[in-house]
Amino acid sequence: DRPQEPVFVPKGDKKTVFKVPNNYLADRYKPLGVTLANRFGEDAGEQVDVKDISLPPLGDITSLGRHENFSLFIPKHRRLAGKLINIFLGVRNVDDLLAVCVYARDNVNPYMFNYCLSVALLHRQDTKDLDIPSIIHSFPDKYVDSSVFTRAREEATIVPDGSRAPIEIPRDYTASDLEEEHRVAYFREDLGINLHHWHWHLVYPFEGAREVVAKNRRGELFFYMHQQIVARYNCERLCNQLRRVERLINLREPIKEAYFPKLDSLVASRSYPARVANQRISNLNREVDQIQQDIDDMERWRDRIYAAIHQGFVQSESGQNITLTENEGIDILGNIMESSILSPNRTFYGDYHNMGHIFLAYIHDPDHRHLESFGVIGDSPTAMRDPVFYRWHAHIDDIFQEFKSTIPSYATDQLDYQGVSVTGIEIQAQGSERNRINTFWQQSDVDLSRGIDFQPRGPVFVRFTHLQHQEFTYRITVNNSGGSRMGTCRIFMAPKFDEKGNPWLFNDQRHMFFELDKFPINLRSGQNTINRSSTQSTVTIPFERTFRDWDTNRPQGGDALAQFNFCGCGWPHHMLIPKGTAEGFQCQLFVMISNYNNDHIDQSIVGTCNDAFAYCGLKDRLYPDRRSMGYPFDRTPRNGVRTLQQFLTGNMRVQDVVVQFNNRTVRPRSNN
Ligand code: CUO
Structure with a gap:
């Protein structure tokens, strides 16, 4: 489980310890304040005073529990994340930011905290020169086989720092060669590729403050970066005697490729659900995520997007026609399709690509009757592991290509x-x-x-x-x-x-x-x-x-x-x-x-x-x-x-x- 103590940053053998004002602690820990501060005993290094400021109310940000999974594709989660990002962006200076972070760290969902803080650090003038640590160091459970953690803990407990042996993750651990899609698992499950995808979506969020979202040509880059992923994946497939990936055009047909991720969320203490072969997506009705969406909605959005491409313009929320020009049309279309808040009409063109991720992520429990969370395709750090990610993005790319085929060729x-x-x-x-x-x-x-939270600390390599x-x-x-x-x-x-x-x-x-x-x-x-x-x-x-x-x-x-x-x-x-x-x-x-x-x-x-x-x-x-x-x-x-x-x-x-x-x-x- 994630540690409940005040935030610390290890430095060498000693921990930098934040001295946290008592009123920042969750109610449960307030009576223990002083004991907690001394918890690290001799391991405590530099002490950082955290300013006692009047804390902003977190409101419904805490309605996402600390032990739930978090995904930006879920509208409720994005809305809450947007609020927390605004708090982080709004505080006056770095000391106040640190104070709010220390407070929020103990009170909000850890995945959401990490995401919102990363976005804020990237976008605040006074912090943009700080490094964002790779998410694999904060949440390795999103990247490696869950069996690693038990083995790592065992190694750390028994073997002193300096003599610990690396925990080896086999190359083939999610399936056998009976499954032909497994031939390209080395690509889908590559840690670097998944980290790149997480980082890309961190740099180009589709919701939040306008100045954070409205980056130059971000809709076009959404198209291009994902087009290149599909192109590279197709080349790997050809290298492995597989055909190019089939577009997921028909949303109602069974999906033949299964996927069993073998990842456990350490925060949510749950396994990521698997997709068995030949499942179909269903209408979604998940009160818990505030999602009610029909496959019909998806089909309407898709048809409207195709109609806009063939008409050559899109209609804005206020009824104006916006031409999809030769050069800038793709950028508008990217924002519509993803969609981002820059979409000129989210009511009419909907949220096609993001909701596609969600329909697929809840294929196993569309109405939450089994109290299950989303599959790996429901979150950017893990989405690229699942074969259906590429089928979905091949379809999304095909719509973009439809637009490209309407504009004049290069002379x-x-x-x-x-x-x-x-x-x-x-x-x-x-x-x-x-x-x-x-x-x-x-x-x-x-x-x-x-x-990974264990004692004694020190490096454990995978x-x-x-x-x-x-x-x-x-x-x-x-x-x-x-x-x-x-x-x-x-x-x-x-x-x-x-x-x-x-x-x-x-x-x-x-x-x-x-x-x-x-x-x-x-x-x-x-x-x-x-x-x-x-x-x-x-x-x-x-x-x-x-x-x-x-x-x-x-x-x-x-x-x-x-x-x-x-x-x-x-x-x-x-x-x-x-x-x-x-x-x-x-x-x-x-x-x-x-x-x-x-x-x-x-x-x-x-x-x-x-x-x-x-x-x-x-x-x-x-x-x-x-x-x-x-x-x-x-x-x-x-x-x-x-x-x-x-x-x-x-x-x-x-x-x-x-x-x-x-x-x-x-x-x-x-x-x-
Ligand atoms: Cu990157 Cu669908 O946009 O995962």
């Missing part, structure tokens, strides 16, 4: 960069053949002790196995027949053949391209050679940042600190490249140099974490690429283009590459 002059031609592409990994990327399993250790690739370098040669100028280098990859082994029609293959990197380049007149390391990708963040903890691995002061902040968001670098196959999986690497003058956003990004903007944007800045997200693959091809080769203009080039999987496991890199 060649919107693609070409006159006088710039890519003359060669090569990728090279050390000790490997040219144009071949090697993948393998790697083991890594993460310290989960912060999220060892998990994840996909990894050998780092490589792109070597791209570019001929520039004009004077010195700048370009944007865009690198994508896609499978070369479809599931039947046939070459793609371009209009299908374009949905399979996933981004690997995007960066500006200076072009001299004549021949240019670009050398770029895979580790520099602006899609990914390094392993250490995905898993970073509050006070470890932290650069000190000034720019280094500012660089480090915010950006726990980013695709995990170890998942940059799909698994491939033992025989070698054939892919196509696509490189385009576009005209920088048409791409560039004039803004300063000094002090901003800017190394994973492709899926996450830049904090407090404009999205740093003026093109539509997914460019040049986001629109149907111009007339006459049937193949990728026919699509290419002089500034683009394609290179065949092979992704070769070697079934070996590399031991952990380090223990910290």
Whole structure:
């Protein structure tokens, strides 16, 4: 269970102890005030005085119990979270914030507390340079097999700190190979991927104060980031002899893919419910969550969204028509579909994507007769584990693509960069053949002790196995027949053949391209050679940042600190490249140099974490690429283009590459 004592932050061997005014404690603990303060005895380190302020009333925020699960997809939970975020954003200074936090920490639902505080820290002027600790350290129960905690506790109780052995999580623990969907479990259950998804939704909440939600192109980024997840997942499926994921179009049909998560919520002391094969969703009537929704509502919303796409405009709450323009239409549609508070008409277009998560999350107990909570798809830290997540998002993406197919294709002059031609592409990994990327399993250790309450304390590591690739370098040669100028280098990859082994029609293959990197380049007149390391990708963040903890691995002061902040968001670098196959999986690497003058956003990004903007944007800045997200693959091809080769203009080039999987496991890199 979560500790009930005043908040503390461990630092080295000693704990920083907050001295909490007695009236902050829950009624049950008030009589014990002094005893609690001395509870850590010799372990107590620095003492932090918590200011005694007049506390804001928490009102119905406490109506969500401390031992219940919490999800932003549930309207009641969002409403309560919105209130708590506003309290955290509203206090005058950091001392008052600390005071309110200490008070709230002991009185509100812990998941909700963690979420609201994270959002507030990201958005307050006076705290935005603080790190947000990765949620895996606060709530490891959302990420790892529940059996780990008993074993970890046992290890911690018996073995002194320093000699503890890591608890190993097997790679295959949620199903066996009888279930063919299990072949891609390593992707769905990857800790880094799930952390990225949690972080993305933390940075881009769909409800709350307008200034927090209304980030530049957030509706479009909702579309693009999730489109890329589906593209990457489809590539993994092809690597594993599975077809592309089937869209969940018919809401009333049985869902054949089952999922048994084997996660227990430590806060709620309950297992996450499983979805057995061939269940159907039902109308929802759950008083406890204040949800009453029919499948009919979903179908009406969907039809209205399709109608808007085909009419070319949406209708606002006040009855005005808002045109879905070529460039901005997708952003409006993203907010409508998700939906966010920026949707121009939530009454009419509803809350389609979010409610889809909820219908699926309550498939096992739609009217709460069994007193069950939601399944993993009902919450952003765990949603990507379930195969039905991808079926749902493939459907959502298909609606976005319907819109994209109504806008004009790119003409060649919107693609070409006159006088710039890519003359060669090569990728090279050390000790490997040219144009071949090697993948393998790697083991890594993460310290989960912060999220588990046991004595004596000290690190307890969990060892998990994840996909990894050998780092490589792109070597791209570019001929520039004009004077010195700048370009944007865009690198994508896609499978070369479809599931039947046939070459793609371009209009299908374009949905399979996933981004690997995007960066500006200076072009001299004549021949240019670009050398770029895979580790520099602006899609990914390094392993250490995905898993970073509050006070470890932290650069000190000034720019280094500012660089480090915010950006726990980013695709995990170890998942940059799909698994491939033992025989070698054939892919196509696509490189385009576009005209920088048409791409560039004039803004300063000094002090901003800017190394994973492709899926996450830049904090407090404009999205740093003026093109539509997914460019040049986001629109149907111009007339006459049937193949990728026919699509290419002089500034683009394609290179065949092979992704070769070697079934070996590399031991952990380090223990910290
Ligand atoms: Cu990220 Cu459906 O939006 O999970």
